[in-house]
Each structure stands twice: as structure tokens, then as C-alpha cells.
Amino acid sequence: MxxxxxxxxxxxxxxxxxxGAKNEALQVICATLLSKEEITITNIPDIVDVNNLINLLGDIGVDVKRISQDTCSFKAANIDLEYLQSTDFRKKASSLRGSIMIMGPLLARFGKAYFPKPGGDKIGRRRLDTHFIGFEKLGARFHYNPNEIFYSVEADELKGCYMLLDEASVTGTANIVMAAVLAPGKTSIYNAACEPYLQQLCKMLVSMGAKITGIGSNFLHIEGVGSLSGCRHRILxxxxxxxxxxxxxxxxxxxxxxxxxxxxxxxxxxxxxxxxxxxxxxxxxxxxxxxxxxxxxxxxxxxxxxxxxxxxxxxxxxxxxxxxxxxxxxxxxxxxxxxxxxxxxxxxxxxxxxxxxxxxxxxxxxxxxxxxxxxxxxxxxxxxxxxxxxxxxxxxxxxxxxxxxxxxxxxxxxxxxxxxxxxxxxxxxxxxxxxxx
The missing domain is CATH 3.65.10.10 (Enolpyruvate transferase domain)
Known part of the structure; x- marks a missing residue:
């Protein structure tokens, strides 16, 4: 030490x-799971939390290439969903709170996602209800195993809907937006977080082919699309x-x-x-x-x-x-x-x-x-x-x-x-x- x-x-x-902004990096790196195509992100901060998330995505099956110190390409063509049930995944994911945002992309693309109780800073109660209530409104089934402190969400098919978030959670909004961009129909999210980093995530998703309006406001409207493409994105x-x-x-x-x-x-x-x-x-x-x-x-x-x-x-x-x-x-x-x-x-x-x-x-x-x-x-x-x-x-x-x-x-x-x-x-x-x- x-x-x-x-x-x-x-x-x-x-x-x-x-x-580069840590809080944006955690969101947009998780968003690379939404596409099979290559996504290049620049101005990535070389810090422990972000590097741990990049390594975690590599373990899940994302092909990660370090182009330079602050630039990486991500290609999530071959995801290993079985790894999400492993002890190794639980250990690594639980140490990084921001990695909770892999759940929205995985649910949208594969119809299932798993996650252990996340760690992070010891700064008091930081509930996750907003994330899972949003997933449920989109049609997912939520299960929590209190013995293993393990969350799972599954859905046969997601469907767009209207929702009013109980709090303007930044990570909660990001997770729900990423789940909704591939859900058929229209999703409207009221009381959405509108931080610049959330705006950046939405702009990146739009460049990938998502249909999102209301960016920068607390009322987001999303028209689900069938798939998303690759893109190039720079972090603030x-x-x-x-x-x-x-x-x-x-x-x-x-x-x-x-x-x-x-x-x-x-x-x-x-x-x-x-x-x-x-x-x-x-x-x-x-x-x-x-x-x-x-x-x-x-x-x-x-x-x-x-x-x-x-x-x-x-x-x-x-x-x-x-x-x-x-x-x-x-x-x-x-x-x-x-x-x-x-x-x-x-x-x-x-x-x-x-x-x-x-x-x-x-x-x-x-x-x-x-x-x-x-x-x-x-x-x-x-x-x-x-x-x-x-x-x-x-x-x-x-x-x-x-x-x-x-x-x-x-x-x-x-x-x-x-x-x-x-x-x-x-x-x-x-x-x-x-x-x-």
C-alpha cells in the first residue's frame, strides 16, 4: 500500500x-454492450474504476483493444452470459458500483442480466430501486436473492411504456435508457436525470442509431429500434x-x-x-x-x-x-x-x-x-x-x-x-x- x-x-x-470524466466513462463503456459492431471511445481517464470496468467487459467477452493511453475500441460480438453466474464475476463486479450499468444493455440485447450487490464509496445508503422498477415497467421480471445478495432481471420481450422515476437517479436513468433503446414501441421517462454525462450517453446512442428526443431535459422520449451500430465517441x-x-x-x-x-x-x-x-x-x-x-x-x-x-x-x-x-x-x-x-x-x-x-x-x-x-x-x-x-x-x-x-x-x-x-x-x-x- x-x-x-x-x-x-x-x-x-x-x-x-x-x-476525461469518470462518471461519463462508466456509462458509455457499459453502452458498448448494446452493439455487435466496433465502438471507439476517446479521452478515457486512466483510473482504477474505469480500468476495472474495461477489464470486466473483457471478461464478459467484449473484444477490447487499447489504441492509445486514452483511447479504446470495444466490440461486443461474442458475450459469455454464463460468466455472469460465476464467482469470479460476482467478486469483480461487486467491487465497482458503476458496473451496475451493464444490466440495462444486457437486458435489452439478450433478455437477461445478473449482478451482485455493488460496492463503491462508503457514503451512505444508495438504493437501486429506481433501476429495477424501471426494468419492470419495461416488462422485465426482477428477482433478488437475499442469501447471496444477487440481482437478476429477465424478459421474454421488453416493451416501451411511460414511467415517472421516483428519483432523478443518474445511473438509474442511464440503465433504463440503455434498456429502452432496443425495446419495441415508445418509452417516455419523466423525472429523468439530465446531467451532461447522461446527455453524452444519449448523444452516443443516437450516433449508434437510437431514437431519443428530449436530451438535456428531464423528460426523455425513446423509440425502440431493432439494433444499434458502432460509432466513435469522445468523453467530456x-x-x-x-x-x-x-x-x-x-x-x-x-x-x-x-x-x-x-x-x-x-x-x-x-x-x-x-x-x-x-x-x-x-x-x-x-x-x-x-x-x-x-x-x-x-x-x-x-x-x-x-x-x-x-x-x-x-x-x-x-x-x-x-x-x-x-x-x-x-x-x-x-x-x-x-x-x-x-x-x-x-x-x-x-x-x-x-x-x-x-x-x-x-x-x-x-x-x-x-x-x-x-x-x-x-x-x-x-x-x-x-x-x-x-x-x-x-x-x-x-x-x-x-x-x-x-x-x-x-x-x-x-x-x-x-x-x-x-x-x-x-x-x-x-x-x-x-x-x-
Missing amino acids: HCFEIEGGHKLSGEITPQ PDMIEIGSFIGMAAMTGSEITIKDTAYDELGIIPDSFRRMGIKLERRGDDIYIPKQEGYEIETFIDGSIMTIADAPWPGLTPDLLSVFLVIATQAKGSVLIHQKMFESRLFFVDKLIDMGARIILCDPHRATVIGLNKETMLRGTVLTSPDIRAGVALLIAALSAKGKSVIQNINQIDRGYQNIDQRLQKLGAKIKRVQSK
Whole structure:
């Protein structure tokens, strides 16, 4: 096992390019199961979760060719459905939550799909009801074996229908859309997720021959087709990485440029950082963050404390709330961070408190941060990354802290951030990967 050793308090400078979006990659790679023809995907992030999914598809029978570091071709002409019942499949699939999205394509194309209870981040209850209720509405039979914690769906024939999702689940919507594109008839999905990555999935499916309208809205309409062809698809830059780099520049008082951000797809993320007092400038498709010695959190018009809360798109993505929380520790002013969608994502604040941050954890969903206004630096310490997003927030804190910090369990960070230590070293960060003692 490795850990990061970080010497904090150093300025960063230069340019950095975000990796391809992890959350989009998991969706579009699963979608390759829908066609027998070759599909080429570019700008794939070289991270643990995505590589594990690619390897899993290879085990299922997909012919995967690595064309370059960020480009792969997939040809799902010979799928081994019996492998889905194997112990090896259960072990590998259960370790990666995103691989739940193989169920929709397999159900659509073969009339059956199996999956173990997925793992992933330990960030509270993340139910799968939306996925399976959607499959059932399309005509599938759902079975859950509580003894083996194993899910199965089967259908003699899927049929298009109207459905109102009980929650705007991103992975749930993706799974249902992928099941519906080959289902005869018309499927209408109301309260669908509309995140840019879901839009990207739909655009990729359309390029394969699917008939989908309403893309970008929460009301999708799908006309089932008989088969899908191959295509070439490019993944968007990762908005979570972009937000992480903005926060990193602010916390360390650094001047950096984030290249090729697909700015128009970032929604309210830039303005949310501006509400925290962070200056940033759009330059074409790049984001320039000037050096700031301090930043002040805005208040609402009536003078009440600013609230930063997550919400389904076009609201603020929950994956960035940990970054907003950590940058607030060095701001002037106070903010209430309200994590509505997951009940355990704020529990890493005790580590920030150990570093000297002023944070009141109100309950599993809310934390009030009283900024130190950079008058007192955070202290370096030994930290443990509990999940991907909290892990990078702790990394940002360590880069800004006085003294040395050690971050353990960095495999969590590696799941979502590509060679983050090497890329930050090029900006001047004092970070190195070492063997844990």
C-alpha cells in the first residue's frame, strides 16, 4: 500500500488539463454492450474504476483493444452470459458500483442480466430501486436473492411504456435508457436525470442509431429500434477535477490555468465558486484562476449566511461539496454546506478539525464552516482518505497546510484521479507517493 507525503504551503503555477470524466466513462463503456459492431471511445481517464470496468467487459467477452493511453475500441460480438453466474464475476463486479450499468444493455440485447450487490464509496445508503422498477415497467421480471445478495432481471420481450422515476437517479436513468433503446414501441421517462454525462450517453446512442428526443431535459422520449451500430465517441473533461483544481488554486493562493474545460457544460459550478469569493476568468475554453491572497464568502441579499447545497442537475453536483467545504475553511466569512443527497459524505470533517479548521457538524447532512481568512494556516497531520471526493478534499487541505501531511488509503483517490501526484508535481506541488510504513 502507498500513501502521499505532502509538504504544504507552496504556491502552484502553470497549466493543467483535466482528465476525461469518470462518471461519463462508466456509462458509455457499459453502452458498448448494446452493439455487435466496433465502438471507439476517446479521452478515457486512466483510473482504477474505469480500468476495472474495461477489464470486466473483457471478461464478459467484449473484444477490447487499447489504441492509445486514452483511447479504446470495444466490440461486443461474442458475450459469455454464463460468466455472469460465476464467482469470479460476482467478486469483480461487486467491487465497482458503476458496473451496475451493464444490466440495462444486457437486458435489452439478450433478455437477461445478473449482478451482485455493488460496492463503491462508503457514503451512505444508495438504493437501486429506481433501476429495477424501471426494468419492470419495461416488462422485465426482477428477482433478488437475499442469501447471496444477487440481482437478476429477465424478459421474454421488453416493451416501451411511460414511467415517472421516483428519483432523478443518474445511473438509474442511464440503465433504463440503455434498456429502452432496443425495446419495441415508445418509452417516455419523466423525472429523468439530465446531467451532461447522461446527455453524452444519449448523444452516443443516437450516433449508434437510437431514437431519443428530449436530451438535456428531464423528460426523455425513446423509440425502440431493432439494433444499434458502432460509432466513435469522445468523453467530456471531468467537471469534478476542474472544480478540484479551482479549489486547489484558491486554497494555496496560486495562479493556474485549467485547459480545455468544456466550459459550457459546467453549469453553475463557476458561479458557485464565485459566491465563495474565488476569482476565475473564462479564456476561450480554458479557466484562468489568478493569484489570490484571500477570498470572502458572499451572503444572501438579506445578509443571512450563504448556503451551498447539492441538487440534481442543473443544480450543484454533490461530488464537489467536499471541495467547497474545504476551501471555506480558509475563506473570510461563514457558509452552511448542505449535503442533501448522501448522509455520510460529511463525516470526514473531523480530519479537517484536527488540522485546525473551524467546523460545526450539525447532522449527517449539514456542516457550518467558519472561515479562518488565512490568518491561521491549517496544520499538517496524518490523514486517511475515506472515499474519492473526500480524499481529494483532504489533498487540497494538505497542500495548503503548514508542515508535512501524510494521506493514507490513497487507492480511494486513485479510483477517480489519474496520476494526480505526477500532474500536481508539474505545477510545483511538493507531493510524493511512498510505500506506507
